[in-house]
Amino acid sequence: MRIAIATTSAGRVELLDPDGGLHLDCDAAELPERVARLEAEAAPRWVWRDTREWAPRLLGAGVRVARCHDLRLCGAILASSTAVAAGGSIVRERPTWLPAGPAEGGLDPAAAPAPSVDRGPALFDFEPAPRGKAHGSPSVADLAREHDRQVALAAASDRPSSMRLLLAAESAGALIAAELHAAGLPWRRSVHERVLEESLGPRRPVGGKPARMEELAVAVRRELEAPALRLDSQADLLRALRAAGIGVDSTAKWELREHEHPAVAPLLAYKRLARLLSANGWAWLDEWVVDERFRADYVAGGTATGRWATSGGGALQLPKAVRAAVVADPGWSLVVADASQLEPRVLAALARDPAMAAAGRGRDMYRSIVDAGVVATRDEAKVALLGAMYGATTGDSGRLVPQLARAYPRAMALVDRAARDGEAGRQVTTLLGRSSPLPPPSWHVAQAAASQPDATAVEERRARSSAREWGRFTRNFVVQGTAAEWALCWLAGVRTRLAAMEAGGTRAAASGPVFERAPHLVYFLHDELIVHTPADQADAVADAVRAAAEEAGRLLFGDAPVEFPLDLAVTGSYASVGA
DNA sequence: TAGCCTAGCGCC
DNA sequence: AAAGGGCGCTAGGCTA
The missing domain is CATH 3.30.70.370 (Alpha-Beta Plaits)
Structure with missing residues (x-):
């Protein structure tokens, strides 16, 4: 049984079972009680536009539902999936009252940044959904029709049961996200404060730098002979480092680590504390932890x-x-x-690679790969597998990937195929049917320009680089997405x-x-x-x-x-x- | 002053 | 240890 649920123009709430007799409307205040009763009697699948519209108010009243169908999230999956048939009599267009999914980019094409030729293609300036902004309020009948449409699309896809599972799981995820927020993660404020005081020193008034950070800053200024240096300014810090003879191109810690200079250790310690303070310090605690819950x-x-x-x-x-x-x-x-x-286990199962699956039967897959004689150490096994899934071409990882490819040809072929699809601008699709976005228009423009006879070497290099970049994304997409x-x-x-x-x-x-x-x-x-x-x-x-x-x-x-x-x-x- | 961008770094 | 993929967030610094 399913029940569609929507707000009416009068501000009341309407419930409809399109396959049965139930059709009623009620005051919003009565809604939780109504839902609780229907849930107990019939355990329906609740069909609504957006779980975020309904779950918080139900949870606020202490009511949980077992199942729902989130039309927004499921509509987004179906709209982009290559598993959904292109032809057929089913309408592919989503209704205008249905907003785009959260990973589809901007709602409003007019608000999207124009493709920039100068800037080059960025990996993630997605094409906005090819529709206008969501508008209008659907009726319960609209919701039921849209649910029918989505169910039909799933049924007509090239993997109906997988697609149904994906839509159910996505909808369950939306419910769980709301429940996680409502429940909150138990968070002991006193413990967090102790961690902060032990590393930073006592809390200072707003604007005051914690004592431990100030001590480290003094040491850094002394070692760099820059008495007025503001360590929080990257530009100033970089200048001071270079003036002191430390040949870095940035202030990143992995670069600093390579240099032997008495300023490096206190600077790295300072950066670690600054990160803790700004990301998860007292201000974060005040804002995000209420009544011992995050x-x-x-x-x-x-x-x-x-x-x-x-x-x-x-x-x-x-x-x-x-x-x-x-x-x-x-x-x-x-x-x-x-x-x-x-992820490596998912790859083994996804590719149906018998040798890799054998390694995936053990408790420690990396160890099994070593035992199979593919590489010499557990660490190498890990680096090689990650490199295969992420598209590493250089360093230890790139060097080890060929050994992996010899031992696990089917698994390697799967991710290589995904990479080639991405490089060619095609979508790739997970096991259950979620497809990758298409590269942005600027990406295609760059590829087209590079294939012209008069293309410059720079254009060709950039195009090749962005093609490989997108290929690494799609290579990883099939594994990460299926995981x-x-x-x-x-x-x-x-x-x-x-x-x-x-x-x-x-x-x-x-x-x-x-x-x-x-x-x-x-x-x-x-x-x-x-x-x-x-x-x-x-x-x-x-x-x-x-x-x-x-x-x-x-x-x-x-x-x-x-x-x-x-x-x-x-x-x-x-x-x-x-x- | 608001909004955007980048560097840097935390997690998987 | 860093490299490859996916993210969010903050601070600083720039532009409109």
Whole structure:
């Protein structure tokens, strides 16, 4: 059963089951109660334009739904997928009231920057969606028609069941993103403050530089003989470094590291502290941590490959140093799990490369590659695999890739094919059917110019370089994008299992917000998740997380002989996990 | 003054 | 250790 849900012009909310008798409208204030009742009775798939319009208000009232179809996100996938048939009688155009997906570039073509010839093609100045700005308010009948259209497109695609899975997983991801925000990541303010004070010194008034940074700045100025130097100005710093005889072309730390000079060590230490202060210092704590919870703004489907993005808070780049502040509530535990070596395993399964799949059956894929005699050391195996997936051509990585190619020809052929497609300006597509964006018009212009008889050497070199650049993007896209699909299925499977635990457990009858009484997801980062759970349910949660990983492997790859082992820990603190 | 761009660096 | 892919965020510095 499905129920479309929309706001009416009168500001009320309308619900429609287009296949059954249900059609009602209600006051917005009654909505959560209505939805909760329908959810309990019929467990429908909720069809709405945008999960962000509905999930937060439902969650705010303590109501969760099991399934939805996010027309915006699914419409974006279908609109660009090469798996969706070009011909046929189904309308390909999205309705005007449907906004573009988050990774499709600007909504308004007029607002997009004009292609610049001088600047050359940038990798990511995407073509905006070929439509105007979203406008108008859809009725529930509009939503139902659009849902029919999307379902029909999926059914007519060259992989209907995969596409249905992708749309369901994408929609589940949108729900989970809203739930992660509502639940918040447990964050112990006092622990974070201790980390800051131990490295920076006590908090200073606004504008004041922490004591430890000031000491280091004094040392740097002394060693550079630049008593008035402002270390925060890259331009000034670079001049001072060169004046002191340090031959750097930038102030980047990997370049500084190469030089033996007494100013380098305190400068690197200063930069490390400056980064901590500006990215995750007291100001961040004040802004983002409220009532011992960090509530990130996740953007489901926010990147071209299907990985999530965030807007604000930097949840996808929490430095290791501050993760100590992620601490379970008293009587609760964290179940922290990540899929180890996910992308190389995905490549092995995707390419159906029997030799690489054999390596992917082991607990440590890199070690297995060494044991198979492909390369000499585990480190070489890692570098070679990453190089194959990312398109490395130079350095150790580029040197090792040919050895890998000999041992795993099918896997190598898959990523090489993806790279050639990208270099030629073609789209590539993940296992479940998400396609890469096309390169921007400026890219095509540069390619065309370089193929003219009168092209200059500079034009040809630039065109070749941008072609290879796009090829590296598409090479990586198929692996990263399919890995994101695995992760999304895993995440959704965990959510479903936690919901079942909640319903079956003795706590179900308890009152209060669901996030205060039952195991729930609190963090997701590409191939890693955290569940916050009452301590006595932690083992059951761990089992659920493992079961969901196995299920994700089966959903994507059937019986392909590749395993997706988890590194999993039941812990009180995120700091105690990993290296 | 607001908005845009780049450098730099954190994460996977 | 850096290199290849994907990101977000901040500060500084420039332009409109």
